[in-house]
Amino acid sequence: xKRRQALKIxxxxxxxxxxxxxxxxxxxxxxxxxxxxxxxPLEDRVILWTRITPQQTGPIEATLEISEDKSFSxxxxxxxxxxxxxxxxxxxxxxxxxxxCDSDKGFFYRFKAxxxxxxIGKSKTFSKKTVSAKIGVFSCSNFxxxxxxxxxxxxxxxxxxxxxxxGDYLYEYPMGGYATDNAEKLGRTPSPTHEMITLSxxxxxxxxxxxxxxxxxxxxxxxxxxxxxxxxxxxxAWKKGAxxxxxxxxxxxxxxxxxxxxxAYYEWMPIREQQNKRRIFxxxxxxxxxxxxxxxxxxxxxxxxxxPKDYLSKSGFNQAKFYNDLNSENRELLGAExxxxxxxxxxxSDNTWTIFGQQVLMAKLKFPDLxxxxxxxEVPDFLKPYLKFLGLGIPSNLDAWDGYPAARNNLYxxxxxxxxxxxSLAGDTHNSWVSxxxxxxxxxxxxxxxxxxxxxxGITDVLNLDENKFVxxxxxxxxxxxxxxxxxxxxxxxxxxxxxxxxxFNFIKELNNINSEISSSHSxxxxxxxxxxxxxxx
Numbered sequence: 001x002k003r004r005q006a007l008k009i010x011x012x013x014x015x016x017x018x019x020x021x022x023x024x025x026x027x028x029x030x031x032x033x034x035x036x037x038x039x040x041p042l043e044d045r046v047i048l049w050t051r052i053t054p055q056q057t058g059p060i061e062a063t064l065e066i067s068e069d070k071s072f073s074x075x076x077x078x079x080x081x082x083x084x085x086x087x088x089x090x091x092x093x094x095x096x097x098x099x100x101c102d103s104d105k106g107f108f109y110r111f112k113a114x115x116x117x118x119x120i121g122k123s124k125t126f127s128k129k130t131v132s133a134k135i136g137v138f139s140c141s142n143f144x145x146x147x148x149x150x151x152x153x154x155x156x157x158x159x160x161x162x163x164x165x166x167g168d169y170l171y172e173y174p175m176g177g178y179a180t181d182n183a184e185k186l187g188r189t190p191s192p193t194h195e196m197i198t199l200s201x202x203x204x205x206x207x208x209x210x211x212x213x214x215x216x217x218x219x220x221x222x223x224x225x226x227x228x229x230x231x232x233x234x235x236x237a238w239k240k241g242a243x244x245x246x247x248x249x250x251x252x253x254x255x256x257x258x259x260x261x262x263x264a265y266y267e268w269m270p271i272r273e274q275q276n277k278r279r280i281f282x283x284x285x286x287x288x289x290x291x292x293x294x295x296x297x298x299x300x301x302x303x304x305x306x307x308p309k310d311y312l313s314k315s316g317f318n319q320a321k322f323y324n325d326l327n328s329e330n331r332e333l334l335g336a337e338x339x340x341x342x343x344x345x346x347x348x349s350d351n352t353w354t355i356f357g358q359q360v361l362m363a364k365l366k367f368p369d370l371x372x373x374x375x376x377x378e379v380p381d382f383l384k385p386y387l388k389f390l391g392l393g394i395p396s397n398l399d400a401w402d403g404y405p406a407a408r409n410n411l412y413x414x415x416x417x418x419x420x421x422x423x424s425l426a427g428d429t430h431n432s433w434v435s436x437x438x439x440x441x442x443x444x445x446x447x448x449x450x451x452x453x454x455x456x457x458g459i460t461d462v463l464n465l466d467e468n469k470f471v472x473x474x475x476x477x478x479x480x481x482x483x484x485x486x487x488x489x490x491x492x493x494x495x496x497x498x499x500x501x502x503x504x505f506n507f508i509k510e511l512n513n514i515n516s517e518i519s520s521s522h523s524x525x526x527x528x529x530x531x532x533x534x535x536x537x538x
Contacts, residue, residue, distance in 0.1 A: 028056050030113040034207060035216035038109070038123035039224040039270030041162065042284065044098035046125055046223055049270035050111045050118050051090045051210070052083060059084040062113040064093055068101050070108050070120060076100050081111075088203045090267045097125050104130070121220040124161065130287030136163035136222075137357075137492035139229075139427025140453035142171045143209050144183035144190050146511025150454045150491045152214035153508055153516040155221040158493055162286075163222055166427030166451060167229025167298070167359045169269070170209045172196045172244065179457055186512060195244075197251050202264035210268065213514060219270075226269055227280055227294050229359040229428055233261045236399055238302040239335075258299065281338055283345050290496060291351035293342060295358035297401075301335015306398050308389050317392060326398075326405065333404035339411065346418045352498055352528060354415075354422040360400040361426045362408060363435035363448050363480045367396040368473035375464045400428070412439040415446070421531045423501070424448040425492075430458040432485040432492075432505045434524055435478075436533060447526055447533055449503050451492040452485070455511055460487040482533065485522065501526045502536075 034051040052060055059082060066077040077100040083091045091111065097103035104127035111118040126133075136154040154160060175183060175193040183189045191208045192201055209215060230236055234257065236243035245254050262277050274282070278300055284292040311322040325331075334342070346354060369390050395402035415422055416439060424437065424446055433450030452458070460467055467487055475481050488507035495502040502525055509519040523536040 028054050028058065028060070028114065030054050030060065030116045032111065032113075032116065032118035034210040035219055036109070036111065036118050036121035037219035037224060037270040038121060038222075039226065040272040040282075040284075041123070041125050041223040041225075043125055043128065044103075045094055045096045046103070046123050047270040047272055048093045048095050048109050048121070048123065049091065051088070051207070051268070052111075052113050054089060057085060060089065060113055062091060062111050064091075064095075065110050065112065066095070066097075066100060067108050068105075070122075072108070072110070072120075076107075088207075088264070088267050092267075092270065094272060097123075119216070119220055123223050126161075126286045128287055130289055131498055133161045133286050133289060133494075133496045134158055135494040135496060136160045136218075137166065137425055137449070137451045137494060138163060138454055139166040139451045140168040140430050140456040141165075141209070141215075142168070142179045142453070142456040143205075143212065144171075144175075144186070144188045145179040145455040145457060146182070146186065146188075146489075147514050148212045148214035148454055149508045149511065149514065149516050150214070150452075150489060150506075151212070151218040152514075153506065153518055154491050154493075155214070155217040156516055157506070157518060160222040163218060163224050164357050164425065165224060165226040166357060166425060167227055168231040168427065168453075168456065169226060169228070170205050171231040171456075172205070172234050179455075182512065195251075197257055197260075199260035199263060202261050203267070206264055206268035214516070224270055225284060225292065225294060225357065226271060227296060227357060227359065228265060229298050230399075232265055233258055233299060236305060237299050238304045239299055241304065243305075281341065285349075285351065286496075288351055289498065290353045290355055291346070291349040292355050292357060293345060295334065295342075295356055296338065297333050297359045301332045301338055303332050303404075305403055308394055308398075309385065312388070317389070319392060322394075326403070329406045331404055331406055333401065333407035334411070339407075339414065342411070343414050343418070346415065346420055349420075353496065353501065354420050356422055356424045358424065358426060360428045361397065361433065361435075361448065361450055362401045362424045362437055362446075363433065363450075363478070364438075365396050365400070365402060365435075365474075365478055365481065366393065368470065368477055370463060370465065370470070373465045373470050373473070375466055380463065397429070409440055412437075412445050416443075422446040423526065423531075426450045427453075430456045430489075432488065432490075432522075433481065434483040434503075434533070435480040436482060438480055444531070447531055448480075449492055449494075449524075450484075452488060452490045452505060452507065454491065455489055458486050458489070483522070483524075483535065488520070490518070499528050 031053045033053045037049040039047045103125040106124040174195040234242035234244040281296045311318045401408045430453035432452045435448040437446045439445045490507040493504045504523040509517040525534045
């Protein structure tokens with residue numbers, strides 16, 4: 001259930017290379033305001049990233065240094081790198097770590113430009129002998145909604161080997177739009193203050209997000225594997241458009257906007273690029289332990305979302321046409337190319353655990369009548385249009401897999417044929433979920449863990465609900481759903497072993513002050529044998 005506001009404006013793109021490196025370097029001074037980051041670790045290599053802020057425009061030469069100790073008493077590798085306004089002064093280097101150090105045990109890296117050094121980052125690769133891994137799972141980090149304390153907690157509380165971001169790493173909205181109510185008070189007014197549309201806009205917003213203290217702490221602490229969701233582009237994006245992109249031409253061409261968003265994303269994220277820049281789905285092997293498959297359920301193959309209001313007429317809701325369209329075999333979420341890639345990937349894998357890192361909930365989910373759970377008699381305006389659909393059995397979120405049931409069935413059948421159960425990691429909803437996924441025959445096909453948001457408001461932030469009544473009701477009416485939390489922000493921590501995975505939902509104490517304290521946790525065990533799920537009672 002998403003409610004958004006938008007202001008429309010355009011701005012200018014980037015400047016190009018104009019001077020020689022030698023003449024620029026002699027006159028310029030530099031800072032590393034946005035920290036360092038690493039990502040996409042393989043068995044032998046990992047991406048290393050930083051961004052240099054120069055006092056003057058022009059090309060820059062920098063040095064990357066690697067050491068196995070944090071003091072850098074011995075440098076085992078160094079190389080010269082170049083950047084300019086063409087890449088927004090970001091640097092991204094695919095370091096062949098295994099050749100120069102015992103990278104599966106971890107190593108340290110830093111950058112130098114002129115006389116300035118960056119912070120020191122820690123990264124690693126994974127050995128074929130890896131038998132355990134600690135993974136943080138994050139989603140939906142909205143800068144104006146509060147401090148990224150969940151990132152800071154992840155950096156401090158657990159010795160993470162890796163962290164995942166499942167999308168909505170940043171948001172496109174303007175000041176005055178979604179989740180900006182406390183932005184001025186917190187000193188977190190979005191930059192630019194208008195909605196991001198152009199390359200310059202997306203770059204500015206990425207730069208602002210990476211200034212957050214918690215963000216910098218987690219990025220330098222462990223390698224990241226990320227996928228985008230809709231807000232890296234525009235709300236409820238699909239392959240040919242988005243709900244929050246105007247069709248009247250005032251925001252320009254959607255494909256130009258998408259290209260700008262993708263360029264800025266690759267510049268500012270420690271991610272390994274593919275030849276087709278729209279193709280972000282990829283796989284990672286963590287020893288024989290985990291086969292991690294990162295999907296794109298957002299913009300690569302997705303058909304446009306259905307809107308129930310489009311099936312309303314003077315005679316009522318055309319239920320037959322709605323369900324005929326919803327259940328169409330031609331309705332795509334992943335697309336044929338991505339589905340075929342998944343099949344080839346899983347059939348070649350013999351890893352203990354198969355994990356999908358992706359954007360939206362797979363679980364079949366319907367909401368109870370929220371109007372009966374409000375603590376006040378007043379029904380919020382944004383909820384009123386939904387009241388006419390109550391009692392029709394419509395899935396609660398048609399932007400999730402529930403809006404693409406044939407695509408979900410195809411994926412489940414693929415996994416059944418491959419004789420592999422899986423764990424789905426999902427973001428997007430801002431709330432926490434644990435579900436036992438079932439195929440059309442009612443056979444358990446996997447477990448889904450829905451990660452909480454870093455800051456983005458959850459359902460109880462928006463609606464004054466009787467929380468206990470809501471949770472009891474939504475779990476009762478949804479067979480797959482085992483547990484959910486609608487009111488806490490934080491992150492999901494996975495302690496992965498050969499025989500089991502312990503999944504802990506860690507909830508932070510507050511958003512409006514810098515405070516990484518964990519206020520509460522809720523944990524489950526997933527056993528390898530039969531993917532049996534067990535709640536850990538506190």
